[in-house]
Structures are given as C-alpha cells and as structure tokens.
Amino acid sequence: MIQLDRVTKQFPDGTVAVDELSLELPTGEVLALLGTSGSGKTTTLRMINRLIEPTRGTISIDGRDVRSLDVHELRRGIGYVIQQAGLFPHRTVIDNVTTVPRLLGWDRRRSRSRAMELLELFGLDDSMSDRYPAQLSGGQQQRVGVARALAADPPVLLMDEPFGAVDPIVRAQLQVEFARLQRELGKTVVFVTHDVDEAITVGTQIAVLRTGGVLAQIGTPKDVLAHPTDLFVADFMGADRQVKLLGLLPASAVNQRRLADLPSDWEVVLDGAGRPTGWCRRGAPVTTEVITPVRPGATARAVLEAALASESGAAIHVDDHGVATGVSTLDDLSLASIEAAA
Ligand SMILES: Nc1ncnc2c1ncn2[C@@H]1O[C@H](COP(=O)(O)OP(=O)(O)OP(=O)(O)O)[C@@H](O)[C@H]1O
Ligand SMILES: [Mg+2]
8 A cells, every 4th residue: 555645845946846645545556647747746756766755744655654664675666667668778678677676686587587478468579678779669668668667576666657658559559458467467556647548547546636736636537537526627537528437337337228118209120039120210111220239248438329320319238149128318328317327
C-alpha cells in the first residue's frame, strides 16, 4: 500500500506544485494520475521515490515512512519509467534491461535470462536484444523502458507518461498489453497520464489533479465518469464521458425488453430458430437491414452502437447461439436506468 498524507511540495521559487495531497493506493492496484500540464503529477511521482523531498507531509509504502528508508534500498523496490522511455543510448537493449539486476549483484546469466523473458513478454524478439535504442521504433523503445523497470521485479512501479511518445494505435496496443500483464504481475503502480482513455484502460483508481497540485477527485474509473465531483472533473473526463462509462459496463446491465414490448411499431424478424434476420414496421414488408446483434459478454457501449446503427432505434440482444433474447432502446441506456438495474 502506498499512502500520501497531506503531502505538499513548494519549490524554492515559491511555486506550490503539490498541495496537501492525501491518497491511499492498496497493494496490487493501479492509480492513474490525471491532470493538466503543470498540475504536479511528475512532482508527486518523484516524491515517492525521493528524487524530490516533500516540504510537508508523509509518504509511506507498506506502512514505512519513505524517509526512514535508505534511499538506495527504497529505489531498489521501485521501478521507474520516465517519459520518452529514457533508455541509455550507448547500451544495447539487453544491457539496458539488465542494468538494475546487475547493480543488485545478480550474475550475468540470471540477469540475461530475466531480460530475455521480459523482452519476449513485450513482444520483442531475440534479434532486437543486441540493437541500440536508436535502432528501434518509438513503441519498441517504450516497451524496453517498461521491461527495464520490471527487470528486478520491484513491487512498486512508477510510470510517467510511459506511452506518451507513440502514435494512438501503438499506444492503445501498449495500454491493453500493460493492463493484461499487470493482471498477472499484480504490481502496485502509479501511472501518470493526461489521456482519459488511457487512465480508464490501465487504472483501477483514477485521481484527478487540478492546477496547483490539488486533488479534485479520486475513485474508480466508473465512479469518476458517472459522478464527477465538479465541473472541472466533468470537463476533464470529456463530453463523451457517458459513452466511456458505457464501455466499462456490461451489456447485461442495460434493461432488456421482451421482443414484443418495443415502444414503437418496429418488429424484429426472426428465422425458424429464433435468430434475428431483420426489422420491419408492423404490417409493412420486411427490410433488409444488416443487424449487428449484441452478443453475450459485450459492453453496454455495444448496445448503444447497435441502437444507433438501426433504423428502429433499438438493439437486439442474442444468446450464445445467436437466438434473440430481448431488445433495448436508447431510453434503456440512460445512466439512471442502468444504475437502477445494477
Ligand atoms: N524545480 C522546480 N522549481 C520550480 N518549479 C518547478 C520545479 N519543478 C517543477 N516545477 C513546477 O511545479 C509545477 C508542477 O510540475 P510537474 O512537473 O509536477 O507537472 P506535471 O503535472 O508533471 O506536468 P506535465 O503534464 O506537463 O508533465 C509546475 O508549475 C512546474 O513549473
Ligand atoms: Mg510531468
């Protein structure tokens, strides 16, 4: 568990970068630290590994005040990924990744085999291990940066916009890979980003900082999207925050009506096995609309997309065999009705 208790950092020139920040991050969780530029995110990370000392307040890891620990011992337990990957340019990929294990006195063989294991985990094949950072793409460099931070298997990981320098597609890939990996590794992670979608993908908790380093809100991604404490948080999460929220909820949370209970004159056309094949208006010829049904395991967002894509304004839910089980309209997607059902 990482705890910050009323932590303040005022730089000598008077700038208050972090102001009375208190938060608790349980072991194994990922805190996505969101905030505008200059809101104290990097300063907060650097106070946790004591690259910066707080002016006031206490930071503890597993109940131990970080000031009571030897700074080298503290940092051995913390992997740190900085923006732009920050690789050593004159060391090969493998030597970058083995840096910390070697400093910790691991022998060469053990360090190398650990590094190769991590590189493989991040989808970097053997041929890359002897290249220099400049011979890798931006996304590959960032993977190496994360592998390097994980090399000595530290329980805590601090990541400062680790995927900031790559294009949106590679970035989305890295986020999903990281979230999957984290489910296996169970590290305690503070992940700085100013990208809301990234925060939602990787974070089990989200903290939103406002300028001046004041905590605006902390909570689960669902909490913060559904119930922002004020306009600042609501704006920061985006005008489409309801749609983002639907992406985190299961389709099963959306009210389903019986096929016969659509509040319009549209009807679902079924084949002999009960699978939907189209829509028609009562009494009119069958249309040939392409149907994208909502399958088991889909998100509530898939219900929204199916309803918007259909002329009928409704989505059809199907079971594992493709048999229609019910319909949902846009009304069924309102937050109030989803929360009432949940
Ligand atoms: N050494 C320093 N001396 C004075 N002010 C500083 C120092 N380092 C940072 N600051 C100021 O503290 C504030 C917080 O900086 P910080 O780097 O923590 O922001 P950030 O949230 O990480 O921003 P970004 O998203 O741009 O990386 C900023 O106003 C910055 O100018
Ligand atoms: Mg920063």
